[in-house]
Amino acid sequence: MRHGLAGATYAFGLAALAAVAAILTAAMAIQYVGGELPCPLCLLERLALFGAAFGLLANLRGPYSARFTGLCLGFALFLLIVSTRQTLLDIYPRPGHAYVGRAVFGLHMPVWSVLIALALLAANAAKLAILGGDAHMQGVRPADFPLVRRAAAALGLYVLGLCVINLVSVVVQCGLGQCHTTGYALLP
Amino acid sequence: MMVAVFAAMTLALAALWLERRTLAVAAVVTSLALGAGLFLWEIWSPETGFRMPWIQTRLDAPATAEA
Numbered sequence: 120m121r122h123g124l125a126g127a128t129y130a131f132g133l134a135a136l137a138a139v140a141a142i143l144t145a146a147m148a149i150q151y152v153g154g155e156l157p158c159p160l161c162l163l164e165r166l167a168l169f170g171a172a173f174g175l176l177a178n179l180r181g182p183y184s185a186r187f188t189g190l191c192l193g194f195a196l197f198l199l200i201v202s203t204r205q206t207l208l209d210i211y212p213r214p215g216h217a218y219v220g221r222a223v224f225g226l227h228m229p230v231w232s233v234l235i236a237l238a239l240l241a242a243n244a245a246k247l248a249i250l251g252g253d254a255h256m257q258g259v260r261p262a263d264f265p266l267v268r269r270a271a272a273a274l275g276l277y278v279l280g281l282c283v284i285n286l287v288s289v290v291v292q293c294g295l296g297q298c299h300t301t302g303y304a305l306l307p
Numbered sequence: 308m309m310v311a312v313f314a315a316m317t318l319a320l321a322a323l324w325l326e327r328r329t330l331a332v333a334a335v336v337t338s339l340a341l342g343a344g345l346f347l348w349e350i351w352s353p354e355t356g357f358r359m360p361w362i363q364t365r366l367d368a369p370a371t372a373e374a
Binding site for chain 1: 309310312313314316317319320321323324326328331332335338339342343345346349350359361362
């Protein structure tokens with residue numbers, strides 16, 4: 120029973136981490152393939168997703184701790200605050216303010232970010248309601264679940280790679296100053 | 308500033324990968340704090356502060372007899 124609960128907890132973590140990694144991949148594909156530069160608040164929304172991935176990954180790779188669930192929830196809340204403010208900034212079209220980029224399935228990125236933040240919060244709430252706290256994870260080692268260990272290692276490396284690419288991209292787009300969506304600061 | 312925010316997050320993920328958990332947590336908390344500060348700086352305006360006057364939440368005052 121305890122082993123089953125631990126497996127379910129790890130499965131939740133892997134699924135959530137894969138979803139976050141897919142969302143970050145899509146955002147970066149839109150930037151590099153679609154040619155849409157992210158605005159400063161869009162970059163902060165990416166930061167929140169990397170932070171949520173950090174919390175999920177920490178629980179998958181080492182001793183399970185509710186503190187990392189708390190970090191994941193904290194970054195999800197940060198994502199909700201930033202994306203809600205950005206939606207309210209752009210919801211009323213006026214000079215100099217409009218949704219950045221094109222709509223995906225009818226919704227713009229900040230609106231998607233609100234939904235993603237709510238999904239992260241709801242998924243964590245459901246996990247806590249169904250599986251309980253982390254008492255069943257005490258003494259459980261990821262090494263007891265070889266598939267989880269391998270998948271977490273691969274996803275962790277992938278998310279780290281995305282973060283490195285994003286850091287280089289931010290350096291090229293913003294330099295050491297403000298970020299603009301009109302072009303890359305360090306490119307001619 | 309944005310570079311510092313993402314540099315801290317990259318350090319956090321790299322430290323987590325290398326099993327340096329204390330460093331990883333310190334870096335991710337630093338990244339969140341810098342990000343929150345940058346968010347407040349980005350949304351603050353010299354004219355309106357943190358308010359959003361383009362979102363009308365009160366009805367206009369009723370017209371007076373003189374008007």
